[in-house]
Amino acid sequence: MPLLTLSSNVSLNYEINFQDPLTKERKETDSPADCPVSKPWLLVLHPIWLDLTWDRPITTDQDYLERFNIIAFDQRAHGRTQSVISVCNDLNTLAADMAFAIQKLTLPPVNVLASNSWASDIAIRLAAVFPEKVHSLFLCGLAPDKYTDSVNGAIRECFACLTTPETAEDWDEVRIGALHYFFFGGVPLDGGLMSVIDEWTGPMLRRYPPSKALDCGAVGLTEMSRKPDTKALKESVVAPVMILHGxxxxxxxxGEAVERFSGYSNVGEGSKLKLVDDAPLLLVPMHLDVIKEEFFEWIQPKLKRQAQSPQSLVPSQSNFQDNLLTLARIFDNPEIAQRDPFTSDSFHTVRSSEEPGLKALLDMLESRQSQSFSLYGGGAPESWTDASLEEKLPWR
Known part of the structure; x- marks a missing residue:
């Protein structure tokens, strides 16, 4: 897998898929120059906690590749991407990583498909702060503008159980319980649903065990530091937007999705929100056919207009100083405007007064993550802990 270095702090793992014009077969490449220049680009954003492999049912689908060159990244602190853990990482930083990557790869403005509500928040910030990089947004789920007290409490409880569990059962059960609560609430558990839950929780078992609480904290902070949309942010999204919501x-x-979307008064022509009957919040991978049908029907007129405008396939150049000023204005935070505009690390909304508390949290997680226990009894730490070989295999 190729890595795209954005700064000394982050190198993004990415994957490009395209359809060979002659054989019509799917091909992978490291270079956008290998892709058909006449096709528009689709950027697919994966959910927080997972990686780009979650979206391969979309990024490798021949029907999508007929219409698009497709690119996907492992977000900062996810998957195979290499990044330095920092308190100053939030949803805006993840969006800025995408904008800087688009510029470095000299891509034209992209159509964005976000595969769950957390990815939707990244897409919205990309379109608001870097509008020159985005043609359209297709969002699979939209979280409320402001979480209720019960949801905030559930997030804190889940985060604590993942990073500083009292028992193995606390950690093991929260992976499944949290996923069902947030993404499948209201939908009966059955065999098909359990396989999806297993598919989601597998990466968490491998990547975010208690012995890697710091890594888990770096991901969790992007959601825990989430700020409600400001009026200025909503007014800054001018691209066409379609939302599918379970x-x-x-x-x-x-109802919360409808209420939040109603505040986006400047979105482009054809913007709409559609509810999917008999569907939970998480639409990938259980409702791929619905996503494909709705997306193609909605995007086709826009692709025709893009094809009539040669400029739509020309790489866009951002003035990152202007983008940084836009972020400062959107969140009414003058500190942001004083940062270095030439690194995506600067594009966050964490105030200097908030940094000590967040650093203390990460320091605590780092001190706790060396503690280990056995998920399956017997007292021997699991293979992913930092325990010695003798501790892991006492029977030998």
Whole structure:
């Protein structure tokens, strides 16, 4: 897998898929120059906690590749991306990483498909702060503008159980319980749903055990530091937007999604929100056919207009100083404008007064993560802990 170095702090793992014009077969490449220049680009954003492999049912699908060159990244602190853990990472930083990557790869403005509500928040910030990089947004789920006290409490409880569990059961159960609560609330557990939950929780078992609490904390902070949309942010999104939202979602409800989307007064022509019957919040991978049908029907007129404008396929150049000023204005934070505009590390909304508390949290996680226990009894630490070989295999 190729790595794209954005700064000394982050190198993004990425994957490009395209359809060979002659054989019509799917191909992978490290270089956008290998892709058909006449095709628009689709950027697919994966959910927080997972990686780009979650979206391969989309990024490798021939129907999508007929229409797009497709690129996907492992976000900062995710997957195979290499990044330095910092308190100053939030959803805006992840969005800025995408903008800097688009510029470094000399891509034209992209159409964005966000595969869950957390990815949708990244896409919205990308479109608001870097509008020159985005043609359209297709969002699979939209969280409420402001979380309820019960949701905030659930997030804190889940975070604590993942990073500083009292028992192995606390950690093991929260992976499944949290996923069902947030993404499948209101939907009965059955065999198909359990396989999806297993598919989601597998990466968390491997990547975020208690012995890697610091890594888990770096990801969790992006969601825990989430700030409600400001009026200025909503007014800054001018690209066309379509949202698919599961009608049966009981935590991030359809009504809350409708209410939040109604505040985006400047979105482009054809913007709309559609509810999916008999569907939870998480639509990938259980509702891929619905996503494909709705996305293609919605995007086709826009692709025709883009094809009539040669400029739409020309690489866009951002003035990152202007983008940084936009972020400062959107969140009414003058500190932001004083930072270095030539690194995506600067594009965050963490105030200097907040940094000591966040650093103390990460320091605590780092001190706790060396503690280990056995998930399956017997007292021997699991293979992913930092315990010695003798401790892991006492029977030898």
């Amino acid at each position: 009608k049966d979602s009981s935590v991030f409800t359809a």
